[in-house]
Amino acid sequence: MKGSTGFFVRLALVATLAGVSSYSSAQVYKCKDAAGNTTFGQVPCGGVIDDADSQSKRSDVQESLVSSTAPNAPRVTYPAPEGSESKAVNALSAKLKDPGSLQVRNLVAKGISPDPSKWAICGEYNAKNGFGGYVGFQRFAVIDDKAYSSGDDIQNIMVVALCGE
Structure with missing residues (x-):
C-alpha cells in the first residue's frame, strides 16, 4: 500500500510540472501605459x-x-x-x-x-x-x-x- 502512495505522489508531481511548463509557454508583455504605470498583458505594447x-x-x-x-x-x-x-x-x-x-x-x-x-x-x-x-x-x-x-x-x-x- 505504501508503494502505491509514493507512485501517486510522483504522478501528481509530474502532472503539476507538466502543467506549469505548458502555462509558462504563453508570452507576457510588460508595457507602460500613458500615465507611466507598468502593465502586463498577452498583447504586444x-x-x-x-x-x-x-x-x-x-x-x-x-x-x-x-x-x-x-x-x-x-x-x-x-x-x-x-x-x-x-x-x-x-x-x-x-x-x-x-x-x-x-x-x-x-x-x-x-x-x-x-x-x-x-x-x-x-x-x-x-x-x-x-x-x-x-x-x-x-x-x-x-x-x-x-x-x-x-x-x-x-x-x-x-x-x-x-x-x-
Missing part, C-alpha cells in the same frame, strides 16, 4: 487583439494562409509605424494607371508577431481609373513591399487574411 468573431469568419483558404505562419495566433492591430504611408504609396503606385491620383486613408498595421518587420500595412485607397474618374475607396494590404487590393477576388483573399474582414 500598443496593440489590440482583433475581434475573435471576425477571425472565425475566415474561409478555409484564408485560414490556411494565416495558420501556416502561426496556428491559432491572434491578429493584433497596431498604430501604423512611421514610414507606413510612403511604403503603402510606393507599393500601390506600381499597380495604378494614374499613380499621382492615389489617396490613402485609415492606415493601421496588423500582425501576429510583435516584430514590426512582419506586420502588414492595411488601409483604404482611391485612385483614378483609365477613364479619369475615381473608382471609390477600396481596402488594401501591403506586406514585403507587395500590394494586394480588395478589388480583385484573388487578391481580396490576401487582404482579408492579412487585415481581417
Whole structure:
C-alpha cells in the first residue's frame, strides 16, 4: 500500500510540472501605459487583439494562409509605424494607371508577431481609373513591399487574411 502512495505522489508531481511548463509557454508583455504605470498583458505594447468573431469568419483558404505562419495566433492591430504611408504609396503606385491620383486613408498595421518587420500595412485607397474618374475607396494590404487590393477576388483573399474582414 505504501508503494502505491509514493507512485501517486510522483504522478501528481509530474502532472503539476507538466502543467506549469505548458502555462509558462504563453508570452507576457510588460508595457507602460500613458500615465507611466507598468502593465502586463498577452498583447504586444500598443496593440489590440482583433475581434475573435471576425477571425472565425475566415474561409478555409484564408485560414490556411494565416495558420501556416502561426496556428491559432491572434491578429493584433497596431498604430501604423512611421514610414507606413510612403511604403503603402510606393507599393500601390506600381499597380495604378494614374499613380499621382492615389489617396490613402485609415492606415493601421496588423500582425501576429510583435516584430514590426512582419506586420502588414492595411488601409483604404482611391485612385483614378483609365477613364479619369475615381473608382471609390477600396481596402488594401501591403506586406514585403507587395500590394494586394480588395478589388480583385484573388487578391481580396490576401487582404482579408492579412487585415481581417
